[in-house]
Amino acid sequence: MSTMVSPLAGKPAPQSLLVDVPKLLAAYADLRPDPALPAQRVAFGTSGHRGNSFARSFNEWHVLAISQAICDYRKNQGIDGPLYIGLDTHALSQPAFESALEVLAANGVATLIAKGGEFTPTPVISHAILAYNRGRSAGLADGIVITPSHNPPDNGGFKYNPPNGGPADTGITGAIQDRANALLRDGLKTVRRMPFAQARRANTTREHDFLGAYVSDLGHMIDFDAIRGAGIHMGVDPLGGAGVHYWAPIAQRYQLDLTVVSTEVDPTFRFMTLDWDGKIRMDPSSSYAMQRLIGLKDHYDVAFACDTDHDRHGIVTRAGLLAPNHYLAVLIDYLFRQRPQWSSTAAIGKTVVSTALIDRVAQRLGRKLYEVPVGFKWFVDGLFDGSLGFGGEESAGASFLRRDGTVWTTDKDGIIPALLSAEITARSGRDPAELYRTLVGELGEPLADRVEAPASAQQKSRLAKLSPKQVQSTRLAGEKVIDVLDHAPGNNAAIGGIKVSTASGWFAARPSGTEDIYKIYAESFRDQAHLQAILQEAQTIVDAALSAR
Numbered sequence: 088m089s090t091m092v093s094p095l096a097g098k099p100a101p102q103s104l105l106v107d108v109p110k111l112l113a114a115y116a117d118l119r120p121d122p123a124l125p126a127q128r129v130a131f132g133t134s135g136h137r138g139n140s141f142a143r144s145f146n147e148w149h150v151l152a153i154s155q156a157i158c159d160y161r162k163n164q165g166i167d168g169p170l171y172i173g174l175d176t177h178a179l180s181q182p183a184f185e186s187a188l189e190v191l192a193a194n195g196v197a198t199l200i201a202k203g204g205e206f207t208p209t210p211v212i213s214h215a216i217l218a219y220n221r222g223r224s225a226g227l228a229d230g231i232v233i234t235p236s237h238n239p240p241d242n243g244g245f246k247y248n249p250p251n252g253g254p255a256d257t258g259i260t261g262a263i264q265d266r267a268n269a270l271l272r273d274g275l276k277t278v279r280r281m282p283f284a285q286a287r288r289a290n291t292t293r294e295h296d297f298l299g300a301y302v303s304d305l306g307h308m309i310d311f312d313a314i315r316g317a318g319i320h321m322g323v324d325p326l327g328g329a330g331v332h333y334w335a336p337i338a339q340r341y342q343l344d345l346t347v348v349s350t351e352v353d354p355t356f357r358f359m360t361l362d363w364d365g366k367i368r369m370d371p372s373s374s375y376a377m378q379r380l381i382g383l384k385d386h387y388d389v390a391f392a393c394d395t396d397h398d399r400h401g402i403v404t405r406a407g408l409l410a411p412n413h414y415l416a417v418l419i420d421y422l423f424r425q426r427p428q429w430s431s432t433a434a435i436g437k438t439v440v441s442t443a444l445i446d447r448v449a450q451r452l453g454r455k456l457y458e459v460p461v462g463f464k465w466f467v468d469g470l471f472d473g474s475l476g477f478g479g480e481e482s483a484g485a486s487f488l489r490r491d492g493t494v495w496t497t498d499k500d501g502i503i504p505a506l507l508s509a510e511i512t513a514r515s516g517r518d519p520a521e522l523y524r525t526l527v528g529e530l531g532e533p534l535a536d537r538v539e540a541p542a543s544a545q546q547k548s549r550l551a552k553l554s555p556k557q558v559q560s561t562r563l564a565g566e567k568v569i570d571v572l573d574h575a576p577g578n579n580a581a582i583g584g585i586k587v588s589t590a591s592g593w594f595a596a597r598p599s600g601t602e603d604i605y606k607i608y609a610e611s612f613r614d615q616a617h618l619q620a621i622l623q624e625a626q627t628i629v630d631a632a633l634s635a636r
Contacts, residue, residue: 093365097375100367105355106241108178114140115182115243119148122271129153129267131260132600133462135246136267137235140179145235145243148271150183153245154190155278156266157231160259161196166250168226169197171215173207173297174233175329175396178354179243183233185283187245192286193279199295206329206352208397209234210486210500211301213252217471217494218300220250234329234396237370240356253467253497302336307489309506310514311341317513321345322390322403323505324380326359326369327352330397330502337506348383348390369394371401371501372411372483381408389512389519391505398499399483402508404520411483412442412535417519418504419477420448420526421511422487429476429492436466436478439575439582440595440608447530457577461597465578467497481608531591531612538622542605546633547598550605551583557632563589564611564620585632587625592617594625605629 095101120127120143127143129136129152136153138144161167170191174180184200191198199215201207212230219228227250235244247255247263255263270278286292305311314321323345325331331350338345351358360378362368370376371392380392380403390403402409419435434455437445449456457475459465466478470486471494479485484499495503512518517525527533542550555571562568566589575582584597584605594609607625611618 092363093361095361095365096363097360097378100357100359100361104361104367105357106178108354111140111178111241112182115146115179118143118146120144120146120271122268129264129271131255131264133464134236134254135232135244135260136264137238137242137244139241140243141241145179145183147182147186148275149267150186150245151190151275151278151280152267152270153263154187155194155270156263157247158190158194158196158279159266160263161229166227166229168223168228168250169199169219171199171212171219171228171230171295171297172233173201173209173212173230173329175208176206176327176331176352176354177235177240177243177395180233183243183245187231187233188286188292189280189283190278192289192291193281195291197291197293199293202294202296202298205298205332207232207297208329208333208393208502209246209498210398210496210502211297213248213496213498213500214301214304215295215297216248216250216252217497218304220252232396236396237368237394237399239366239368240354248498251467251471251497253471254462254464256464256467298333298336302333302340305337305503305506306341307491308495308503310490310510311343313513314509315342318344319509319513320388321509322348322380322383322387324348324390324392325350325397326371326392326394327356328369328393328395328397330393333397333502343509346387348380371399374408377401377403377408389508391508393501393505397501400485400501400504401483402505402519404518406520409520409523410535412444412481412533413523414504414508414519415479415481415485416442416444416448416526417511417522418485418507419445420452421515421522422477422507423452423454425514426476426488426490426492428490429488430473432474433476433488433492434469434474436469436475436577438462438480439572439586441479441481442533442535443588443593443610443612444527444530444533448526451530459575459577460580460582463499465580470494470497533610533612534615534618535608535610536618536622537609538607538626539599539604540607540626542598542603542633544603547603547605549633550596550598550629553585553596553632555585558585558587558628560624560628563587563594563624564592564617566590566592587628592621594621596625596629
């Protein structure tokens with residue numbers, strides 16, 4: 088069974104679907120979560136705490152509790168440098184920023200906020216933390232990003248990045264989550280706080296030119312001379328996100344022929360076309376959500392978009408929107424040939440559900456493949472020390488090293504893969520879609536699909552603990568099974584599910600972290616019939632495992 092696509096997918100958002108912003112903001116301030124209900128507690132998933140103020144899962148009390156928990160965590164760990172804070176364009180981000188600053192200032196934390204109230208992309212916070220900490224061993228900086236990423240307009244999100252600049256690992260998020268929930272249960276009695284106007288004037292609150300620092304450093308990442316020299320005509324759609332005011336200064340500084348198709352910021356995101364399920368979602372890897380830029384594809388040599396916090400990218404060529412897996416394979420093939428200063432041992436990082444075409448590219452390049460579970464946090468250490476040249480996920484989140492082989496960001500950066508698509512086009516004379524066709528002509532073309540099926544909490548738990556012993560089949564879609572994995576080969580971390588591979592195909596099954604469903608990802612290097620056979624047999628294997636006593 089494939090996912091049901093809404094009849095509204097790809098169409099402009101009707102008025103009836105737009106969020107009522109004043110009501111959303113009132114719910115943020117007025118509604119209090121009940122810590123006795125799991126759905127209303129602080130819960131750090133793969134990307135921080137996310138929720139919705141109507142559902143009492145993202146309200147002022149959550150933000151006050153998390154902010155105090157972060158202050159307590161910093162104190163316990165001896166982190167006493169500045170804290171960089173950024174926010175995106177979701178309606179709940181501004182009030183959450185104000186709540187956070189009230190707590191940070193009352194706790195005496197030196198906090199750096201964007202100059203002139205500018206929005207700040209996720210990668211820019213990571214970049215700022217790493218730039219400050221370079222060469223220091225004490226007084227280290229960390230950061231907070233207020234964003235629910237590409238989630239719908241009624242969502243809010245809150246992430247913590249420790250001094251390594253990347254998404255906090257589960258040890259850190261677990262400690263912050265537990266402390267925040269204890270504060271909620273205690274009615275916030277020990278939360279320190281001062282009025283926002285006072286917090287804004289506090290001598291610990293200072294403005295920082297995030298935009299200038301990030302933009303001026305981009306020349307260490309991208310060959311702008313090549314782009315300029317080839318006269319590449321580019322288009323960018325910021326999708327009303329945090330990087331909306333970054334693109335014009337990038338074009339100006341590096342003298343690029345870059346058109347920003349819209350600088351509109353509207354918390355209802357009414358300019359979006361609806362995603363596959365009929366919801367507004369600022370996902371640059373979804374052709375349904377990307378209809379505006381796809382409609383302009385013939386106007387540019389290459390065009391690109393980023394999601395709301397600008398940590399994911401989408402590449403549009405004259406052939407249309409390039410699937411994230413396809414672009415990542417092209418990007419890797421290009422980078423590891425065109426960055427001579429990178430270490431010859433720098434590896435290629437990918438998640439277990441990313442395309443096996445990357446494995447074939449890595450093999451041909453003679454590079455080590457570092458395959459990890461889903462979640463960008465697994466790439467942080469490798470990007471930080473330069474042992475990973477690239478880390479990326481099939482959901483269009485990636486980062487890579489500077490041209491000299493040192494760390495750029497340890498969080499996902501949507502801006503650099505977007506700009507790299509223009510460098511690739513300039514240096515090779517062909518756009519990434521044309522290069523993809525060449526690549527699959529040489530290494531084989533993968534066909535991919537994904538299905539989702541309902542699963543109870545009990546079944547999800549059973550699937551997460553599935554072991555290779557429970558997979559009895561020795562053949563998959565007529566081929567011998569080579570590997571059955573429940574731990575990622577790169578770092579031996581549990582994948583929270585199972586991956587089964589043959590010479591020309593694979594599937595991975597894992598429970599969703601946020602919904603009562605499980606997902607099966609599958610890929611075939613043969614044909615559509617083989618892919619469908621893999622999916623059908625995968626479903627049978629998973630169903631048998633779920634019903635086993």
